[in-house]
Amino acid sequence: xxxxxxxxxxxxxxxxxxxxxxxxxxxxxxxxxxxxxxxxxxxxxxxxxxxxxxxxxxxxxxxxxxxxxxxxxxxxxxxxxxxxxxxxxxxxxxxxxxxxxxxxxxxxxxxxxxxxxxxxxxxxxxxxxxxxxxxxxxxxxxxxxxxxxxxxxxxxxxxxxxxxxxxxxxxxxxxxxxxxxxxxxxxxxxxxxxxxxxxxxxxxxxxxxxxxxxxxxxxxxxxxxxxxxxxxxxxxxxxxxxxxxxxxxxxxxxxxxxxxxxxxxxxxxxxxxxxxxxxxxxxxxxxxxxxxxxxxxxxxxxxxxxxxxxxxxxxxxx
Numbered sequence: 001x002x003x004x005x006x007x008x009x010x011x012x013x014x015x016x017x018x019x020x021x022x023x024x025x026x027x028x029x030x031x032x033x034x035x036x037x038x039x040x041x042x043x044x045x046x047x048x049x050x051x052x053x054x055x056x057x058x059x060x061x062x063x064x065x066x067x068x069x070x071x072x073x074x075x076x077x078x079x080x081x082x083x084x085x086x087x088x089x090x091x092x093x094x095x096x097x098x099x100x101x102x103x104x105x106x107x108x109x110x111x112x113x114x115x116x117x118x119x120x121x122x123x124x125x126x127x128x129x130x131x132x133x134x135x136x137x138x139x140x141x142x143x144x145x146x147x148x149x150x151x152x153x154x155x156x157x158x159x160x161x162x163x164x165x166x167x168x169x170x171x172x173x174x175x176x177x178x179x180x181x182x183x184x185x186x187x188x189x190x191x192x193x194x195x196x197x198x199x200x201x202x203x204x205x206x207x208x209x210x211x212x213x214x215x216x217x218x219x220x221x222x223x224x225x226x227x228x229x230x231x232x233x234x235x236x237x238x239x240x241x242x243x244x245x246x247x248x249x250x251x252x253x254x255x256x257x258x259x260x261x262x263x264x265x266x267x268x269x270x271x272x273x274x275x276x277x278x279x280x281x282x283x284x285x286x287x288x289x290x291x292x293x294x295x296x297x298x299x300x301x302x303x304x305x306x307x308x309x310x311x312x313x314x315x316x317x318x
Contacts, residue, residue: 017042025076028083055123102135111175139171140195173200174232
């Protein structure tokens with residue numbers, strides 16, 4: 001029995017995921033009563049999980065050696081996953097997108113919903129994957145007009161607010177890069193990766209830090225620059241971004257030099273034509289970065305002439 005004697009005061013049914021007709025019971029430590037042995041029970045339907053065999057297997061693999069049963073022989077499992085993560089995934093399976101509404105204000109979803117990303121990707125819950133990835137894709141477009149439009153949205157949010165750090169109104173790249181690096185076989189995330197890396201190249205990653213959502217963030221200057229959660233990046237990504245930023249700016253400058261803009265552009269009759277040509281050239285360069293730039297590949301030649309200063313002993317440059 002789940003509720004017997006003294007235990008009835010400690011054990012509770014989940015308010016929305018305990019179905020009397022369910023044939024699987026999941027048992028989790030109650031975060032509010034963990035110290036006194038309280039549990040929360042979910043009762044769900046196996047048929048609802050049959051489309052997600054990896055998730056079903058994870059939830060029905062108990063961390064306890066002795067199998068428990070409820071009246072009628074219904075098995076009780078104690079999964080290793082966290083209660084909050086499991087309930088959010090199950091609510092999505094039962095209720096669909098309405099259980100996880102995402103709006104433009106959820107611009108930091110790759111970070112705030114990271115555990116859901118991991119659950120959906122680790123256990124192949126494709127509808128949840130698509131819902132989450134489709135949302136973050138909007139903040140990482142692959143065309144310059146769309147990119148400019150998103151930047152304008154972030155600026156307008158910042159302008160309409162109290163001018164706290166703009167990072168509180170716009171997405172940051174490190175959380176997206178971390179997801180894409182962890183799941184290299186996910187094509188949708190790999191499509192977003194170059195755009196997040198491109199944005200990382202626009203940030204001065206050697207200065208400042210990402211503001212945390214606490215009272216200290218409110219004290220930041222109105223015009224704090226965009227930043228990133230650098231602690232989420234691998235050493236390799238962080239080093240390449242730091243070492244390659246100035247190199248990439250130099251590369252763009254070299255592209256312009258190759259245009260051979262000279263004295264002809266100083267003539268009044270040629271200025272408009274030259275300006276249009278320069279803008280078009282810059283658009284092409286940036287568009288290439290948006291769709292295909294990965295500093296781990298493009299910066300390889302920057303480190304091919306020997307050991308770079310500041311590299312740990314015994315570590316080769318790739």
